[in-house]
Amino acid sequence: xxxxxxxxxxxxxxxxxxxxxxxxxxxxxxxxxxxxxxxxxxxxxxxxxxxxxxxxxxxxxxxxxxxxxxxxxxxxxxxxxxxxxxxxxxxxxxxxxxxxxxxxxxxxxxxxxxxxxxxxxxxxxxxxxxxxxxxxx
Amino acid sequence: xxxxxxxxxxxxxxxxxxxxxxxxxxxxxxxxxxxxxxxxxxxxxxxxxxxxxxxxxxxxxxxxxxxxxxxxxxxxxxxxxxxxxxxxxxxxxxxxxxxxxxxxxxxxxxxxxxxxxxxxxxxxxxxxxxxxxxxxxxxxxxxxxxxxxxxxxxxxxxxxxxxxxxxxxxxxxxxxxxxxxxxxxxxxxxxxxxxxxxxxxxxxxxxxxxxxxxxxxxxxxxxxxxxxxxxxxxxxxxxxxxxxxxxxxxxxxxxxxxxxxxxxxxxxxxxxxxxxxxxxxxxxxxxxxxxxxxxxxxxxxxxxxxxxxxxxxxxxxxxxxxxxxxxxxxxxxxxxxxxxxxxxxxxxxxxxxxxxxxxxxxxxxxxxxxxxxxxxxxxxxxxxxxxxxxxxxxxxxxxxxxxxxxxxxxxxxxxxxxxxxxxxxxxxxxxxxxxxxxxxxxxxxxxxxxxxxxxxxxxxxxxxxxxxxxxxxxxxxxxxxx
Numbered sequence: 001x002x003x004x005x006x007x008x009x010x011x012x013x014x015x016x017x018x019x020x021x022x023x024x025x026x027x028x029x030x031x032x033x034x035x036x037x038x039x040x041x042x043x044x045x046x047x048x049x050x051x052x053x054x055x056x057x058x059x060x061x062x063x064x065x066x067x068x069x070x071x072x073x074x075x076x077x078x079x080x081x082x083x084x085x086x087x088x089x090x091x092x093x094x095x096x097x098x099x100x101x102x103x104x105x106x107x108x109x110x111x112x113x114x115x116x117x118x119x120x121x122x123x124x125x126x127x128x129x130x131x132x133x134x135x136x137x
Numbered sequence: 138x139x140x141x142x143x144x145x146x147x148x149x150x151x152x153x154x155x156x157x158x159x160x161x162x163x164x165x166x167x168x169x170x171x172x173x174x175x176x177x178x179x180x181x182x183x184x185x186x187x188x189x190x191x192x193x194x195x196x197x198x199x200x201x202x203x204x205x206x207x208x209x210x211x212x213x214x215x216x217x218x219x220x221x222x223x224x225x226x227x228x229x230x231x232x233x234x235x236x237x238x239x240x241x242x243x244x245x246x247x248x249x250x251x252x253x254x255x256x257x258x259x260x261x262x263x264x265x266x267x268x269x270x271x272x273x274x275x276x277x278x279x280x281x282x283x284x285x286x287x288x289x290x291x292x293x294x295x296x297x298x299x300x301x302x303x304x305x306x307x308x309x310x311x312x313x314x315x316x317x318x319x320x321x322x323x324x325x326x327x328x329x330x331x332x333x334x335x336x337x338x339x340x341x342x343x344x345x346x347x348x349x350x351x352x353x354x355x356x357x358x359x360x361x362x363x364x365x366x367x368x369x370x371x372x373x374x375x376x377x378x379x380x381x382x383x384x385x386x387x388x389x390x391x392x393x394x395x396x397x398x399x400x401x402x403x404x405x406x407x408x409x410x411x412x413x414x415x416x417x418x419x420x421x422x423x424x425x426x427x428x429x430x431x432x433x434x435x436x437x438x439x440x441x442x443x444x445x446x447x448x449x450x451x452x453x454x455x456x457x458x459x460x461x462x463x464x465x466x467x468x469x470x471x472x473x474x475x476x477x478x479x480x481x482x483x484x485x486x487x488x489x490x491x492x493x494x495x496x497x498x499x500x501x502x503x504x505x506x507x508x509x510x511x512x513x514x515x516x517x518x519x520x521x522x523x524x525x526x527x528x529x530x531x532x533x534x535x536x537x538x539x540x541x542x543x544x545x546x547x548x549x550x551x552x553x554x555x556x557x558x559x560x561x562x563x564x565x566x567x568x569x570x571x572x573x574x575x576x577x578x579x580x581x582x583x584x585x586x587x588x589x590x591x592x593x594x595x596x597x598x599x600x601x602x603x604x605x606x607x608x609x610x611x612x613x614x615x616x617x618x619x
Contacts, residue, residue, distance in 0.1 A: 010549040012181045012207040013214055040579070062406070063393060070386050077379055078329065107270065109577055111341040111619075113234040113382040117389065117406035118210030134210045134407075136234045136382075137341055137550070 006034030015112065015135040022128040024061075025088040028068055028096060031133065032086045035069055036102075038135065040109030041082035050081045050104040054096070061093040061122045065131060068096060069115035075100065082106040111137050139184040141175070144168070150602040151535075153199075154188060161404060162191040167199040169541075169602050173594050174204040177547055186213040189404045193218060194412070195225020197477055197484065201536055203491050204598035205545030205590065209233070211407035214490035214546075217539045220413065222472065222483045226401070227418045228410035229388035229425070231487035233468040236384060236425055237432035238343075238376030239310075240514045240542075241464035242525065243440060245369040245447070247455070249349030249614060252369050255450055256347060256572045260615040262446035263345055264574040267439055269338040269619030276336030277438060284331055285320040291430030292437040292464075295335075300441035301461075306433075308503055309464040310493060310511075313433040315426035317472075322423035323380075324387050331380030331431055336438035340576065340619030342584055343375040345439070348522060348611035358509040358527050358608040362462055370611060371459065372523060373439050374516055376468070377432035384428045388421040413485050422470070429469055436464055462525075463503075463512035465492050467542040475537050486537045494528030494540035494605045502528075513605045517544050517592030519573075519584065520566060522612040524596045531603035540605035544592035553588040554579060572615040581618055 005026075009016035017034045021027030052075050058064035072083060083102035090097040118134040144152040147167075152175065154166040166187045168178060178184055183206045190212050191200035197219055206215035211230030220226050245252075252259065268275030279287065287294045292306040292313025306313040338345060350368045353359045364370075377384075392409035395417045396402075401410065411417035444456030470487045477484075495502050495511040502511045510527035517523045532538050548556070559578025562585050566573050575581040599605045 008551055010551060012549055013209060013546045015550065059394065063390070067390070074326065074330075074383070110580065110583075111339065114386050116210040116230075117393070117409070119405060119407075136210060 005030040006037070008038065009132065011134065014137050016132055017135060018130065018132045020128060020130045024129060025091040027129040027131065028065065028088060028091055029086045031065060031069060032072055032083060032100065035072055036082060036084045038110060039076065039082065039112060041106040042109055043103060044105035044107060046105040047103045048105070050079065050102050052083070052100045054098045054100060056096045058094055062117065062120050064094060064096055065122060065133065066115045066117055066120065069133065072100060073112060073114065076108065080104065080106055113137065139179065141179065150598050156191065159188055162188060163196050164191050165199050166191045168202040168206065169204045169598055169604065171594065171598050174598060177590060178202070178206050181208040183208045183213040186211070187216060189408060190216055190218050192404055193220060193226055193228060193408065193410060194401055195220035197221050198537065201539065203539070203541035204595045205490065205541040205543050207545045207547065209489065211405055212487070212489040215541060216489045217487065217491045217536060219475065219484040219486045219537045222485055223414035224412050225485060226410035227413045227422055227470055227485050228408055228487060229385045229392065229421055230407045230409060231489055232385065232425060232470050233489050234382045234385040235376035236381035236428035236468055237466045238468045239432060239436065239464060239466040240516055241373040241436045241440065242462040242514050243371040243373070243443065243459050244363060244462055246458050247369050248367045249369040250367065252347070253614070256615045258450045259347060259446060260572045260574045260617060262450050263443065263617050266442045266446045267338050267345060267617070268336065269617065270340050270576045276334055278333050279335060281328065284328060287335060287434045288320045288323060288427035288430055289318045290314060292433040294434050295437040295441065301437050305437060305440060305461040308461045309433055310466055313437065313464070315429050317423055318426035318430050319423035320427060322420050323427050324383065327380050327383035327387065330383050331378065334378040334380065335431070335435055336442060337378060338375045338439065338619050339378055340580055343619055344519065345617040346372040346613050347615040348372060348613050350609050351522070351612045352610035354607040354609065358606070361506055361509045362512055362525065362608065363460065364525065364609045371443055372516060373436050373443070375435060375439065377428040378435065380431050381428035384424045388424065391417055425470060429466065433464065463514060465514050467492060473537070475533070484537065488539055490542050491539045492542045493538055494532045495538045496528045496530040496533045513540050515541060515543060515592070515596060518586040518589045519613055519616045520569065520571065520586040521592060522610060524592065524607065525609040526596070526600070526605040526607050529603055529606055532605060536604050540599045541595055544589040544595050546588055547590050548588040550583040553583045553585050557582040557585040557587065566616065571613050575618040584618060
């Protein structure tokens, strides 16, 4: 098993992101950071610190992970922001509360339309959790 | 793992996987392929995804894969699946996130030779006038009321405001408007994302090209479509932008919960679906139709921007002279009537990375093309070019009136970046007299010609299989990527 926090894997058309974490907050943090890396944001001249509060509820862990990434994609597009840091104050299998920390005046360099459920499982491993997410580009 | 031994060649260019291959398959699966396409399809998860599609409740005929097939999520890209109404399912994963991503072909009465020394200036004008890039706004800024009108009127909305003419909408699939659209089926978040993106190209595989028609294969059909050798034309490839992405996200999320209520078991959660006549199915269909209409309006506004660019560079009248040949969806679900086992049935036909290819005589085909069949527009890649075909009677019988939508990827984006530098690719294209305007060199590299299958081979499969007929081929003179 890879011990890297996140890693881009091969996919013919879209993107696959493998994330690991010692616990659920780490898994979700690394998923957010991996998404940020894949988006390849560029700062404009007016970039300023920007924070967004996020609160999500979902019926299961897989849905919570998909919701988390889609929420970040929505906020990034809507506000032209990029989030590289995450402060999770609550994270269990059905709820998440977090502050996404980043910058305004950002231009996304690579299109990502959505996180998908395709083949997605959040697995327990000897060192924590692992998931591989397919992202539509 | 599916192997060649699991596939039977049932007719030239058609391979079948029996419905007995896996216990949960409701119908057999068919792949349109030659050896080249087959090897590529077996190289990723395309066939496995096609087999998953064959498990959808209510699916009829075959789960189909076109020769541009490659792995996606849920359905394979290049997948076609029809379900019997009213109880058969509709699946947002069978349409995809970029609802009505599609392509429009526009011709100029000018010969490409007449434009050749103005291509750079034309591409510059297009790059300025057509906003592009990920999530970029910059198109028309719509009030809530205007946006709702766009969602329910489609291409007719910009035409009514002077961004085009009625003939443009007439030469668009469904005349640029799905009547099932209901703006109240759209979430506030989707509305928010659609407010400032009308008239924007986006990025990724979206493009705008000026091409030259370099081959005519069928003079009669070419004449009917108004195409001639040496003619200059414009291709526009884009979709429903963030609004469409949000519609799909919302529906996939909602149907995650409703599958249990409808007692649906799926091999992949991205295939989430609901009976067409259920509240969830009806809500998604109405919202998807809104996004499809938004995409048609988007390509219509871009057509206006292209006309403005031609006027600016070539003089007044050059833009007005541009004529929309046709505009097709690549990602959509439609209610259509097809003959199945001798009976006419109403079906929900999902095309995900596939093009409608209706044959001659169908009422859905514009009157002036009805004798030759619906134009099928197949982009290839930014170096070798694209194809115009027409739909056939065979497609009506064999593929629910469908054909491929492009060449289909064969290389991952990471692989393309490893093998190609954007700056080198631009230099190579410029050396071939293809002007390039791109917002991102890494984005250009990801869309390199070598990342795609050989479009000539792919198109030859649909032509030889008889599900679409070659009419013309075009070669790029200028390429714009977001």
